Amino acid sequence: MSETISDTFGEDNIETQTSLIREYTPIAKDGLWNNNPILVQMLGLCPLLAVSNSVINALGLGLATIAVLILSNMCISLIRNIVRPEIRLPVFVIIIASVVTAIELVMHAYFHELYLILGIFIPLIVTNCSIIARAEAFASRNTFGKAAFDGLMMGLGFTLVLVVLGAMRELIGLGTLFANAHIMFGEGMQWLTITVIPDYHGFLLAILPPGAFMGLAFLLALKNYISLKQKAAKKRQKSPLPETV
Amino acid sequence: MLWGILALIALAAFFGLLLGLAAIVFKVESSPVVEQIDALLPQTQCGQCSFAGCRPYAEAIAAGEAPINLCPPGGEKTVQALADLLDVDVLPLEEDEVLEGPVVAVIIEDTCIGCTLCIQACPVDAIVGAAKQMHTVIESECTGCELCVAPCPVDCIEMIPVKKTISNWRWPEPQYDVNNEQAANIFTTIEKVLAESTHP
Amino acid sequence: MFVAQSSPFLKPALSVSKMMLVVTLALIPGIITSTWVFGFGVLVNIVLAIIFALGFEALMLYLRKRPIKVYLNDKSALLTAVLLGLALPPLAPWWLTLVGIFFAIVIAKHLYGGLGYNPFNPAMAAYAILLISFPAEMTTLWPSPSMLAGHESVNFLQTLNFQLFNQLPPSVTLDAISYATPLDVVRTSVINGLASISEIEETGKTFGMLGGLGTEWVNLAFLAGGLFLLKKGVIQWHIPLSLLATLGFFSLLFGSFELDSNPSPLFQLFSGATMLGAFFIATDPVTAATTPKGRIIYGAGIGLLIYIIRTWGGYPDAIAFSVLIMNMCVPMLDYYTQPRVYGHNDRDQQP
Amino acid sequence: MSVSQQLQGIWPFPGGIKLDGKKSLSCQTVINHAELPRELEIPLSQHIGHPAEAVVKVGDSVKKGQLIGHAKGFVSAPVHASSSGIVTAIEERLVPHPSGLPALCVIIDTDGYDHWYDCTALIAKNDAEHNGLNALSAEQITGKVAEAGIVGLGGALYPSAAKLQTARKKDSDTLIINAAECEPYITCDDALMRNRPEEIILGILLIKKVVGAERCLIGIEDNKPEAWQALLDTIQGYQRASHEHDKQSIEIIQVPTRYPAGGEKQLIQVLTGREVPSQGLPMDIGIICHNITTAAAVYQAVYRGEPLVSRIVTITGGAIKKPQNMEVAIGTSIREVLDQAGWHKERVDKIIMGGPMMGFALPSIDVPVTKATNCILVSEPGELPTPPPAMPCIRCARCADSCPMSLLPQQMYWYAKARELEKVQDYNIFDCIECGCCSYSCPSNIPLVQYFRYAKNEIWDDERERNKANLARERHEFRQERLEKAKKAKQEAARLRKEKLAKKKAEDKKNAAAAKDGGSKSDNKPASSHADLIAEAIARSKAKKAQQQALKKNTENLTEAQQKQVNEANERRKKS
Amino acid sequence: MSKEHRAMNPSKPQSIDKNTLIRNMIISAALLAGFGGLGTTLVVGTFELTKDQIEASEEANLLKNLNNILPASIYNNDLLSTHIKVPADSLLGSDKPVNVYQAWMDKTPVAVAFPVIAPDGYNGDIHLLIAIKASGEISGVRVIAHKETPGLGDKIDINKNDWILSFNGKSIANPAQKLWRVKKDGGVFDQFTGATITPRAVVKAVYRALDYYNANRRRLFLDQENLNKYYHAAMRGKDSKE
Amino acid sequence: MSEYFLLLISTIFVNNFVLVKFLGLCPFMGSSRKLEVAAGMALATTFVLTLSSASSYLANQYILIPLDIEYLRTITFILVIAAVVNFTEMVVHKTSPMLYQVLGMFLPLITTNCAVLGVALLNVQTGYNFFESIIFGFGAAVGFSMVMVLFASIRERLASADVPEIFQGAPIALITAGLMSIAFLGFTGLDKGLH
Numbered sequence A: 001m002s003e004t005i006s007d008t009f010g011e012d013n014i015e016t017q018t019s020l021i022r023e024y025t026p027i028a029k030d031g032l033w034n035n036n037p038i039l040v041q042m043l044g045l046c047p048l049l050a051v052s053n054s055v056i057n058a059l060g061l062g063l064a065t066i067a068v069l070i071l072s073n074m075c076i077s078l079i080r081n082i083v084r085p086e087i088r089l090p091v092f093v094i095i096i097a098s099v100v101t102a103i104e105l106v107m108h109a110y111f112h113e114l115y116l117i118l119g120i121f122i123p124l125i126v127t128n129c130s131i132i133a134r135a136e137a138f139a140s141r142n143t144f145g146k147a148a149f150d151g152l153m154m155g156l157g158f159t160l161v162l163v164v165l166g167a168m169r170e171l172i173g174l175g176t177l178f179a180n181a182h183i184m185f186g187e188g189m190q191w192l193t194i195t196v197i198p199d200y201h202g203f204l205l206a207i208l209p210p211g212a213f214m215g216l217a218f219l220l221a222l223k224n225y226i227s228l229k230q231k232a233a234k235k236r237q238k239s240p241l242p243e244t245v
Numbered sequence B: 001m002l003w004g005i006l007a008l009i010a011l012a013a014f015f016g017l018l019l020g021l022a023a024i025v026f027k028v029e030s031s032p033v034v035e036q037i038d039a040l041l042p043q044t045q046c047g048q049c050s051f052a053g054c055r056p057y058a059e060a061i062a063a064g065e066a067p068i069n070l071c072p073p074g075g076e077k078t079v080q081a082l083a084d085l086l087d088v089d090v091l092p093l094e095e096d097e098v099l100e101g102p103v104v105a106v107i108i109e110d111t112c113i114g115c116t117l118c119i120q121a122c123p124v125d126a127i128v129g130a131a132k133q134m135h136t137v138i139e140s141e142c143t144g145c146e147l148c149v150a151p152c153p154v155d156c157i158e159m160i161p162v163k164k165t166i167s168n169w170r171w172p173e174p175q176y177d178v179n180n181e182q183a184a185n186i187f188t189t190i191e192k193v194l195a196e197s198t199h200p
Numbered sequence C: 001m002f003v004a005q006s007s008p009f010l011k012p013a014l015s016v017s018k019m020m021l022v023v024t025l026a027l028i029p030g031i032i033t034s035t036w037v038f039g040f041g042v043l044v045n046i047v048l049a050i051i052f053a054l055g056f057e058a059l060m061l062y063l064r065k066r067p068i069k070v071y072l073n074d075k076s077a078l079l080t081a082v083l084l085g086l087a088l089p090p091l092a093p094w095w096l097t098l099v100g101i102f103f104a105i106v107i108a109k110h111l112y113g114g115l116g117y118n119p120f121n122p123a124m125a126a127y128a129i130l131l132i133s134f135p136a137e138m139t140t141l142w143p144s145p146s147m148l149a150g151h152e153s154v155n156f157l158q159t160l161n162f163q164l165f166n167q168l169p170p171s172v173t174l175d176a177i178s179y180a181t182p183l184d185v186v187r188t189s190v191i192n193g194l195a196s197i198s199e200i201e202e203t204g205k206t207f208g209m210l211g212g213l214g215t216e217w218v219n220l221a222f223l224a225g226g227l228f229l230l231k232k233g234v235i236q237w238h239i240p241l242s243l244l245a246t247l248g249f250f251s252l253l254f255g256s257f258e259l260d261s262n263p264s265p266l267f268q269l270f271s272g273a274t275m276l277g278a279f280f281i282a283t284d285p286v287t288a289a290t291t292p293k294g295r296i297i298y299g300a301g302i303g304l305l306i307y308i309i310r311t312w313g314g315y316p317d318a319i320a321f322s323v324l325i326m327n328m329c330v331p332m333l334d335y336y337t338q339p340r341v342y343g344h345n346d347r348d349q350q351p
Numbered sequence D: 001m002s003v004s005q006q007l008q009g010i011w012p013f014p015g016g017i018k019l020d021g022k023k024s025l026s027c028q029t030v031i032n033h034a035e036l037p038r039e040l041e042i043p044l045s046q047h048i049g050h051p052a053e054a055v056v057k058v059g060d061s062v063k064k065g066q067l068i069g070h071a072k073g074f075v076s077a078p079v080h081a082s083s084s085g086i087v088t089a090i091e092e093r094l095v096p097h098p099s100g101l102p103a104l105c106v107i108i109d110t111d112g113y114d115h116w117y118d119c120t121a122l123i124a125k126n127d128a129e130h131n132g133l134n135a136l137s138a139e140q141i142t143g144k145v146a147e148a149g150i151v152g153l154g155g156a157l158y159p160s161a162a163k164l165q166t167a168r169k170k171d172s173d174t175l176i177i178n179a180a181e182c183e184p185y186i187t188c189d190d191a192l193m194r195n196r197p198e199e200i201i202l203g204i205l206l207i208k209k210v211v212g213a214e215r216c217l218i219g220i221e222d223n224k225p226e227a228w229q230a231l232l233d234t235i236q237g238y239q240r241a242s243h244e245h246d247k248q249s250i251e252i253i254q255v256p257t258r259y260p261a262g263g264e265k266q267l268i269q270v271l272t273g274r275e276v277p278s279q280g281l282p283m284d285i286g287i288i289c290h291n292i293t294t295a296a297a298v299y300q301a302v303y304r305g306e307p308l309v310s311r312i313v314t315i316t317g318g319a320i321k322k323p324q325n326m327e328v329a330i331g332t333s334i335r336e337v338l339d340q341a342g343w344h345k346e347r348v349d350k351i352i353m354g355g356p357m358m359g360f361a362l363p364s365i366d367v368p369v370t371k372a373t374n375c376i377l378v379s380e381p382g383e384l385p386t387p388p389p390a391m392p393c394i395r396c397a398r399c400a401d402s403c404p405m406s407l408l409p410q411q412m413y414w415y416a417k418a419r420e421l422e423k424v425q426d427y428n429i430f431d432c433i434e435c436g437c438c439s440y441s442c443p444s445n446i447p448l449v450q451y452f453r454y455a456k457n458e459i460w461d462d463e464r465e466r467n468k469a470n471l472a473r474e475r476h477e478f479r480q481e482r483l484e485k486a487k488k489a490k491q492e493a494a495r496l497r498k499e500k501l502a503k504k505k506a507e508d509k510k511n512a513a514a515a516k517d518g519g520s521k522s523d524n525k526p527a528s529s530h531a532d533l534i535a536e537a538i539a540r541s542k543a544k545k546a547q548q549q550a551l552k553k554n555t556e557n558l559t560e561a562q563q564k565q566v567n568e569a570n571e572r573r574k575k576s
Numbered sequence E: 001m002s003k004e005h006r007a008m009n010p011s012k013p014q015s016i017d018k019n020t021l022i023r024n025m026i027i028s029a030a031l032l033a034g035f036g037g038l039g040t041t042l043v044v045g046t047f048e049l050t051k052d053q054i055e056a057s058e059e060a061n062l063l064k065n066l067n068n069i070l071p072a073s074i075y076n077n078d079l080l081s082t083h084i085k086v087p088a089d090s091l092l093g094s095d096k097p098v099n100v101y102q103a104w105m106d107k108t109p110v111a112v113a114f115p116v117i118a119p120d121g122y123n124g125d126i127h128l129l130i131a132i133k134a135s136g137e138i139s140g141v142r143v144i145a146h147k148e149t150p151g152l153g154d155k156i157d158i159n160k161n162d163w164i165l166s167f168n169g170k171s172i173a174n175p176a177q178k179l180w181r182v183k184k185d186g187g188v189f190d191q192f193t194g195a196t197i198t199p200r201a202v203v204k205a206v207y208r209a210l211d212y213y214n215a216n217r218r219r220l221f222l223d224q225e226n227l228n229k230y231y232h233a234a235m236r237g238k239d240s241k242e
Numbered sequence F: 001m002s003e004y005f006l007l008l009i010s011t012i013f014v015n016n017f018v019l020v021k022f023l024g025l026c027p028f029m030g031s032s033r034k035l036e037v038a039a040g041m042a043l044a045t046t047f048v049l050t051l052s053s054a055s056s057y058l059a060n061q062y063i064l065i066p067l068d069i070e071y072l073r074t075i076t077f078i079l080v081i082a083a084v085v086n087f088t089e090m091v092v093h094k095t096s097p098m099l100y101q102v103l104g105m106f107l108p109l110i111t112t113n114c115a116v117l118g119v120a121l122l123n124v125q126t127g128y129n130f131f132e133s134i135i136f137g138f139g140a141a142v143g144f145s146m147v148m149v150l151f152a153s154i155r156e157r158l159a160s161a162d163v164p165e166i167f168q169g170a171p172i173a174l175i176t177a178g179l180m181s182i183a184f185l186g187f188t189g190l191d192k193g194l195h
């Protein structure tokens, strides 16, 4: 898979605007949909399932992950020509670990409650498989700008799924959205919390571990459904046309 | 604080030494995966996969350069087997058309002029005959790749389906299943056949 | 075209549909006794469950484009519904049944491809989901058995009114009609060190003649139904026997060490849903092990887990969880307990 | 001869099913003789192994018992004319086979005289009581059995002579005679035992002598008391008649009636407690098993010199007016047999050759009776109903519980359905005897046996394809190597030529052009230009002659068969 | 993904010769050490920059938790720095020394706050933080950690239910000892539908905390030094008694 | 002794790493399509988890704490883990080619598995001593392996199930994981009850 990606985005840079768009749109599409780290690559599942029990938690970890992805992709892209294959993995891991720790410290300082809630899953961003996968598959083969953009897009793709799953679970489990908004946006933002279903019984399954698995299953099924529909539509479009080689 | 940096540098250096050692001590032999993949390909050598024969395609798959669904002669079966071997998802075959059963080449003997072009085209030497002699296809060797059809100057090579006989007849996969909409009609066919033969 | 039909051409009378029907019939004594002991809520549950189950089953078959009539006729959804209906607390509100049936039929059964493909027992998966999602409803809505003194009887309409509209007659409070099931009492008192078996015995409200007060008769009825199934050859003896034997054995073993915190084997066997579980739930062909040895281990595993969870775990009864846990092991069990094939040495048994 | 009813213990086999025998339908003492038909259609392949090769031509007149197809190879059996007449055709005709495909048959127009070909017996019947049997050598007997075209009539159709010879080599100690006849409806063995017990016993003695077995066990299901009695009486008669030193041990043992007690492996297990090893033969454990009808056929070949030209067929089923056993000439059309027995044409539901458990539905009734035809079962509606379509497997394991081989049919089914052929083999599909117990017990009506047949077929196919692919790979590599060598040789030659024969330059150029032309030929060229093209091609091929020489002929290392094919092709070409 | 890694495994099949081996090792070590150093520097730098803020956040958080049960208005000392460690006590349900925070208004002791463990929850220990005014009246109780069944026993959590506030203002004598129970057992505290164990455990633990407070009231307001002295003396006393 | 036993029970069943704590999910989902692969992965993980749990304890105790640089925990641990994994690979390769065949290809993958770093971090967080750390790591690994192997065996069975198209593959596997997780909730309270 990695090979095909790097093939698509070769090193030749003609800095015209159209070529920029041509080069960067697929990266964005890949990150958000076609090669989404969760929906397609099935990587980074641990944090996804562990912290998606509310929107705010999801958002918090998602943002941290985006930051790590961008920074680590940038660093790795910079050093990509120096590293020898046998220590490639350890070097990447060290870089990622450094970035993560730095971000962890910042969160510890400025988003204390969020830091406490996310707990072990912040340092565990290091082993979030999608980060090392991006380092290997993309950053180590692409230019700085593209690597950074890829980091952003992959991170966004990850966060998007994380937040959607968080919203799903929070809504079904507790009937609210954005509960505890203050731990992220400060005390003034309590109002953000929306009680969508008043007097809701609460469906605990959604909040508990099994609910995380099942929620993701339904998200994936939805993605499959959309992809299938797209494919069917494409086929329908294609078939009346004569075969051109 | 400086200690921290130093400690980690020391640790990393130690680790680097170790890995440097490992890089040499390790030898990763040419991956046996290629062999395994090659063994799964039908060896028709037809090149429909866009590679020069089955082995190059196997190498490409092993290197991650080609998807597993490019071999039409192998069909779904091969894709499935490759997916199992490589632990990846099954992809639908690239080709839309489905091959109908095995075929072999036959040379229409009256037309053949003995030009040997087909001999040269055949990747598995399944055609025998010397120049100006009539050529013939050894049925048991022919892989049905059709490569000999195009070069023949007199169009005397035809691909024919392998004849169905009692000895190569196979029990079909049962279709008599509630999920199969035609299931209910399958066996009335038999009864009809019998009824017909009973009252001719 | 001639299509070959393979031999054999003889077919026996027992079909899937008939099998399910026999099992449902075998449940009837249990249903009647349950209704007698716990009131009309049991019947309401079962009827609601059947309606919902057939509805969901038809819907899923329609969505999956499968022949609806044939599959509805196999009666497996019916059986799942009856079993879940029996397991739910008799005063369960209608929506609890609805959610349960949704998970049983849609998630645990049809997402896997419907009849025959589900690795987990649908009724038990649904029961477990309800138990962790709505623990309050699932544990408190047990009406006290009709044979308990001071029992306020609630008639059919009143029960229905409560289950559908959450309304009780003004003179009756929920607390007055509900009771802690015997297993619950044992779990909360003994395991938390609040009372010993003998102390509970003295109150006379928990232990009946054989097992838990009230549940013993229900269990006896299910036992009778189970024996009927055995006789009919619908189920084999392996699973129920090994299950009950293991459960009995461990309660005897540990009971002889710590008499006062371990209820008797009879109590274990005739309380809660033991008999229902042993003969009707653990024997679900789809989700149980299939080889003779595998079935024995499967049953013994369930029995042991029931004992462990009832005695040391967080749930008073454990049929559902034990069955689900053993369901997970079924592919492995089937794999490692294959019978010796004719003409093979024991050694080259490894498949 | 020691005779005992129950000297042996009975070792029950696992699984199996109780079936309603339905034997009383056709179970009468008499065996009727079918009339000779106008036309006989005798398939050349009525056995396992290579088909026989026709030795008669169209127009030949043949007599009853005359060889018309000779055996080709060790595992093969000859075919004989079953009545006298004229060969009118040797062509592909529909034969009784589940595929409904035709196969090569010899068609004989009968003359009605039913003249015997000159058949010589090895010994006369009454010799047996004296020294006739001892005078015969084993080779003589097997020779006669081979000549007579006897194949296993219990259903396996394996050429008996081949089986006997192998068993002889392997020092078998026990001969088991399969008289179980466990399939419902079928009574042809039963009828034979009641009517011709002597033939059977004499046949058994012959077989026993050939294989050198010390003892013989006859296994018979306990639902055939008359047949049992008849055999017992005969054995006792022989025992009384024979000398002390000649005493032979034949025991006849009643086994509980449970399908498939007649399966070779099951019967061996029940009678001896031994198990035939997987993928092995009974001979591996010193046992040889033959059907009772086979024994009778051996008798006929040796004592009467008659080859296998007729057999007893049970005609039964709800749509048959008078179910019965008939001795039918091989090659007689089933339609005629049914007409003679009388049938309710309007009530026919299925027509099955063999029993309901292992037989197959006939694609047509215009197919001949063969050596394999033990029963024609014509059912009426409701008698053998087509089950409703298969439901999904509910894993109830009834199939496994009823499998006499202790297999796990549902696992094999899952994997066969998913086409995971290796897994199917892991579950020992090749130990499946296709008895049908599993399909019978399946509440979901899954055609399990058909899945297993399908899977076995697929595995064989795959095996064949794999072999073919390996061969193709080898040949491809060989070719690459050869081309490489040829290229080098050519370059060398070209260099030499260039130096010495500069004048041939012009022709060389032409060669190159031709080669290019040939390479870029498009496939949809108009047909009208054929003639030109041929001329052109001939010219080209001439021009390339030199090149051909360098390209080593690829006909060198061909196998015999391939060489033959090539030669044949050349022959044909010469002719035309 | 993983599979491709395996398939593409970079292979370096040279014969092992000593010089290349050593060179290789050194280069790898240097590179890795270099990046290790770089990364560590980044982290250390960040740490230095955020160190103070982290500390401040930690303190603010703790203070916020304490202020939930100890209104900031009733004391004026630096609550966080005024704490003592008291030895483990079975009444507190802990087998480790326990931190007790002291609240002072000028020089008068106002209240103490300390953790208590209720060991008999339905699924395990329930960790509580309790603040008791000098008068012996409860200022507030909060559940810090528990494993009770979600939806049943977890109503003791202030985020789920106000039940825990029902302890405010209660003291060891108010209500009377017999009434320090859940209603079902004849006391004054509510239980939740279907869950009596949990509230029972909490009520018991709170009562024990009050008990502990009353038994140790004076000592709890000592500073650490005097407290240690006291315990030393007590120990010695005990020793000599034996 | 009984405490260690309880810790083991608790990490294997009650707080199962995969189903309850959500650690190591990528290999759990990724390498469980085939039983053999899953078993190999499980074996390798068991080994690495135990080893890394012990070695990270040592690194923490003898490097980080004395130098007062606990904030460098993540970097140090990941480095140590990578070293341990690689070293193991080397040793195994040299001493037992057979074992290498089984484990070799999985070892590098494990470096980037949350469970491994997770176990190291949780050790420190809970303050386990050396022996407890080893038990904890081992328990986590056994729990992981058990679930992984069972999951793979169920997934193999699912391969031939008639799953609706959009749920085929990962979705139904996740539903299965969810149901397994529900089953594992049955062990809730065991750690307390056995106490």
Ligand SMILES: Cc1cc2nc3c(=O)[nH]c(=O)nc-3n(C[C@H](O)[C@H](O)[C@H](O)COP(=O)(O)O)c2cc1C
Pocket (backbone or CB within 6 Å): C034, C086, C087, C088, C124, C127, C181, C182, C183, C184, C212, C215, C218, C219, C271, C272, C273, C276, C277, C316, C317, C318, C319, C320, C321
């Ligand atoms: C006859 C009968 C008696 C029951 N008694 C109890 C009981 O004493 N305590 C309890 O928690 N549940 C009781 N239940 C519910 C079961 O214990 C069980 O929770 C439910 O029947 C099915 O779920 P299970 O299979 O998980 O046990 C009873 C159910 C039945 C059918």
Ligand SMILES: Cc1cc2nc3c(=O)[nH]c(=O)nc-3n(C[C@H](O)[C@H](O)[C@H](O)COP(=O)(O)O)c2cc1C
Pocket (backbone or CB within 6 Å): D151, D152, D153, D154, D155, D156, D157, D158, D178, D179, D180, D181, D182, D183, D260, D261, D262, D263, D264, D265, D289, D290, D291, D292, D294, D358, D433, D434, D435
């Ligand atoms: C399921 C099954 C049932 C069989 N039943 C009989 C039977 O009833 N009688 C019989 O002679 N052979 C039966 N056979 C064939 C025997 O296995 C065996 O081939 C035969 O007895 C060998 O004798 P032959 O070589 O003389 O045919 C059966 C085979 C199978 C697989």
Ligand SMILES: Cc1cc2nc3c(=O)[nH]c(=O)nc-3n(C[C@H](O)[C@H](O)[C@H](O)COP(=O)(O)O)c2cc1C
Pocket (backbone or CB within 6 Å): C131, C135, C139, C180, C184, C187, C188, C314, C315, C316, E122, E123, E148, E149, E150, E152, E153, E154, E184, E193, E194, E195, E196, E197, E198, E199
């Ligand atoms: C799955 C399950 C979880 C439970 N969890 C708790 C709990 O966390 N706290 C609690 O007090 N009771 C819990 N219980 C309820 C007890 O079993 C018991 O019913 C109750 O505490 C005693 O109630 P009663 O005295 O009101 O009858 C739980 C019950 C079940 C079945």
Ligand SMILES: Cc1cc2nc3c(=O)[nH]c(=O)nc-3n(C[C@H](O)[C@H](O)[C@H](O)CO)c2cc1C
Pocket (backbone or CB within 6 Å): C019, C020, C023, C076, C077, C079, C080, C083, C109, C114, C115, C116, C117, C118, C120, C121, C122, C123, C124, C234, C235, C280, C281, C282, C283, C284, C285, C286, C287, D394
């Ligand atoms: C003996 C027997 C026991 C059964 N037990 C259950 C059961 O416990 N739960 C259930 O949902 N279905 C049960 N069924 C019905 C059916 O097998 C079940 O719905 C399938 O799991 C659906 O695929 C049972 C069926 C039989 C024949």
Ligand code: SF4
Pocket (backbone or CB within 6 Å): B041, B042, B043, B044, B045, B046, B047, B048, B049, B050, B051, B052, B053, B054, B055, B057, B070, B071, B072, B073, B074
């Ligand atoms: S398409 Fe298949 S058969 Fe043809 S050359 Fe490629 S791999 Fe071989």
Ligand code: SF4
Pocket (backbone or CB within 6 Å): B104, B105, B121, B122, B123, B124, B125, B126, B127, B137, B141, B142, B143, B144, B145, B146, B147, B148, B149
């Ligand atoms: S004879 Fe023709 S079709 Fe057959 S293998 Fe050779 S080139 Fe291919």
Ligand code: SF4
Pocket (backbone or CB within 6 Å): D399, D402, D403, D404, D405, D406, D407, D408, D409, D431, D432, D433, D434, D435, D436, D437, D438, D439, D448, D449, D452
């Ligand atoms: S057909 Fe094969 S699998 Fe089925 S019962 Fe007979 S031997 Fe067993």
Ligand code: SF4
Pocket (backbone or CB within 6 Å): D392, D393, D394, D395, D396, D397, D398, D399, D400, D409, D410, D413, D438, D441, D442, D443, D444, D445, D446, D448
């Ligand atoms: S008898 Fe049929 S339904 Fe039962 S396990 Fe066997 S194949 Fe499946």
Ligand code: FES
Pocket (backbone or CB within 6 Å): A043, A044, A045, A046, A047, A127, A128, A129, A130, F023, F024, F025, F026, F027, F112, F113, F114, F115
């Ligand atoms: S994110 Fe945890 S293992 Fe991949």
